Amino acid sequence: MKSIFTFAICCLAFTISHAQLLHKKKDFTRQDTLRGSITPEREWWDLSYYHLDIKVEPETKTISGKNTIQYKVLQPYQVMQIDLQPPLELTKVTQNGEQLDIKHDGNAHFVTLKNTQKIGEVNSVVAYYEGQPREAVRAPWDGGISWKKDKNGNHFIASSCQGLGASVWWPNKDHMYDEVDSMLISVNVPEKLTNVSNGRLRKVEQKDDQTKTYHWFVNNPINNYGVNINIGDYANFSEVYKGEKGDLDMNYYVLNYNLDKAKTHFTDAPKMMKAFEHWFGPYPFYEDSFKLVEVPYLGMEHQSSVTYGNQYLKGYLGNDLSGTGWGLKFDFIIIHEAGHEWFANNITNVDIADMWIHESFTAYSESLFLDYYYGKQAASEYVIGTRRSIQNDRPLIGQYNVNNEGSGDMYYKGANMLHTLRTMVNDDEKWRQILRTLNKKFYHQTVTTQQIENFLAEETDLELTGFFNQYLRTTIIPVFEYKIENKTLKFRFSNTVEHFKIPLLINIDEKEHWINPTNEWKSIKIPSANSSISVNNNFYIKSLQIKS
Numbered sequence: 001m002k003s004i005f006t007f008a009i010c011c012l013a014f015t016i017s018h019a020q021l022l023h024k025k026k027d028f029t030r031q032d033t034l035r036g037s038i039t040p041e042r043e044w045w046d047l048s049y050y051h052l053d054i055k056v057e058p059e060t061k062t063i064s065g066k067n068t069i070q071y072k073v074l075q076p077y078q079v080m081q082i083d084l085q086p087p088l089e090l091t092k093v094t095q096n097g098e099q100l101d102i103k104h105d106g107n108a109h110f111v112t113l114k115n116t117q118k119i120g121e122v123n124s125v126v127a128y129y130e131g132q133p134r135e136a137v138r139a140p141w142d143g144g145i146s147w148k149k150d151k152n153g154n155h156f157i158a159s160s161c162q163g164l165g166a167s168v169w170w171p172n173k174d175h176m177y178d179e180v181d182s183m184l185i186s187v188n189v190p191e192k193l194t195n196v197s198n199g200r201l202r203k204v205e206q207k208d209d210q211t212k213t214y215h216w217f218v219n220n221p222i223n224n225y226g227v228n229i230n231i232g233d234y235a236n237f238s239e240v241y242k243g244e245k246g247d248l249d250m251n252y253y254v255l256n257y258n259l260d261k262a263k264t265h266f267t268d269a270p271k272m273m274k275a276f277e278h279w280f281g282p283y284p285f286y287e288d289s290f291k292l293v294e295v296p297y298l299g300m301e302h303q304s305s306v307t308y309g310n311q312y313l314k315g316y317l318g319n320d321l322s323g324t325g326w327g328l329k330f331d332f333i334i335i336h337e338a339g340h341e342w343f344a345n346n347i348t349n350v351d352i353a354d355m356w357i358h359e360s361f362t363a364y365s366e367s368l369f370l371d372y373y374y375g376k377q378a379a380s381e382y383v384i385g386t387r388r389s390i391q392n393d394r395p396l397i398g399q400y401n402v403n404n405e406g407s408g409d410m411y412y413k414g415a416n417m418l419h420t421l422r423t424m425v426n427d428d429e430k431w432r433q434i435l436r437t438l439n440k441k442f443y444h445q446t447v448t449t450q451q452i453e454n455f456l457a458e459e460t461d462l463e464l465t466g467f468f469n470q471y472l473r474t475t476i477i478p479v480f481e482y483k484i485e486n487k488t489l490k491f492r493f494s495n496t497v498e499h500f501k502i503p504l505l506i507n508i509d510e511k512e513h514w515i516n517p518t519n520e521w522k523s524i525k526i527p528s529a530n531s532s533i534s535v536n537n538n539f540y541i542k543s544l545q546i547k548s
């Protein structure tokens with residue numbers, strides 16, 4: 001109580017403009033720009049197909065092989081940027097069998113093409129590489145390759161590279177804006193191990209040198225960080241889910257000795273599919289199937305091969321993030337990471353600064369899962385409970401063009417922003433249709449915050465400019481100020497950006513009333529000078545009574 005009061009006093013009675021709130025820019029390097037922007041050496045070509053063909057050698061922790069990069073020429077240009085992070089070495093790039101000149105610049109490599117690149121042509125280059133890739137420090141947050149062993153001493157290996165970039169383990173165009181249309185992932189491993197990647201297993205080739213090559217084909221656009229390898233002593237089971245688009249293959253790859261446990265525990269996966277198809281529409285990758293793959297780290301939203309390391313526990317490693325008890329009703333990793341199939345894999349941000357589009361909707365999907373099985377009250381308690389982890393340290397949106405993420409508040413502040421918006425919409429069926437239409441309209445696309453803002457404003461028929469500016473671009477929380485004078489309630493918003501106005505649901509003597517506060521004082525009649533006033537707690541705002 002005290003803290004809210006102090007906070008409100010400091011910020012009373014003025015509005016704050018955008019510019020004042022943008023935090024001081026961090027220093028970014030040329031490498032950040034090369035990684036995070038659509039450079040001229042990237043812009044002229046459009047990715048169409050990758051064939052990543054590699055050999056993974058656990059004993060020496062090395063990867064070697066090549067990536068065939070097929071592309072369509074959009075503009076005539078002769079220099080192509082390919083990204084690959086040291087200590088891996090880009091040893092050679094060829095086009096039509098001819099070796100090309102490479103200028104190395106840190107993680108970026110500029111390849112000069114010999115043949116004139118004509119608009120509309122589909123060409124390809126082959127990038128050869130080898131070495132010991134960066135080992136993951138704390139996967140998946142500080143990623144790379146995790147070279148681990150299972151309890152039986154077998155190799156247990158996995159890639160994770162969100163933020164850091166897929167170029168930490170294979171050469172590619174490492175920017176979110178351009179997704180490849182399809183991809184073949186061929187991985188050669190010691191014959192006792194299995195490699196699981198994205199999409200469907202096309203074939204397994206037995207080689208003479210006691211190795212096997214697994215060929216996985218992805219038949220849909222995929223973002224780079226979604227591509228993964230998972231290598232271990234896997235057992236496998238599957239089921240066919242009767243979904244909105246027909247039969248969906250759901251496959252589960254787990255360590256051999258966890259098979260029985262997984263068969264019981266992974267029943268959360270079809271439950272997830274049912275709830276999310278209801279809320280968001282059909283699973284976006286039927287052609288590629290859905291997989292859960294056990295890994296030696298917590299988990300990641302790898303497209304059509306969601307990785308799992310939540311120790312077969314409910315909650316987040318057995319903990320309830322909301323503190324309400326509802327978080328122990330589901331396996332956090334199965335629900336959260338699979339929620340990303342719609343938000344991150346289907347709808348993908350162009351720039352990682354807009355990563356709230358991935359995390360806010362997905363964090364809110366946890367609540368929608370509960371809503372489907374336990375009702376709206378449970379779902380609301382959960383999302384409101386997660387407010388305890390909000391820091392309000394930095395805005396949700398990061399800096400553009402330098403591969404910079406916004407605040408970790410993109411999870412639970414973002415989820416509460418969406419819950420606030422749903423409450424403003426005040427029609428749950430309409431809200432569900434908005435989420436479904438969102439996934440349809442931006443199906444398999446990369447998008448900007450502005451596109452999502454425009455879409456939501458149009459579909460909800462609400463003026464949302466101030467709303468999004470406030471919650472996405474500042475760290476300040478609106479305050480509903482009110483005072484009671486005789487039988488009149490006076491109210492306004494303070495601590496807001498300019499033009500912040502939202503419909504607000506308040507309780508007057510336990511009865512619900514919609515009001516439309518702005519930064520100007522307004523008043524309405526109330527039953528008595530002793531009437532009780534409170535803001536509906538589904539709104540993520542603060543309230544402050546001013547005693548006259």
Ligand SMILES: [Zn+2]
Nearest residue numbers: 336340359362
């Ligand atoms: Zn996430």
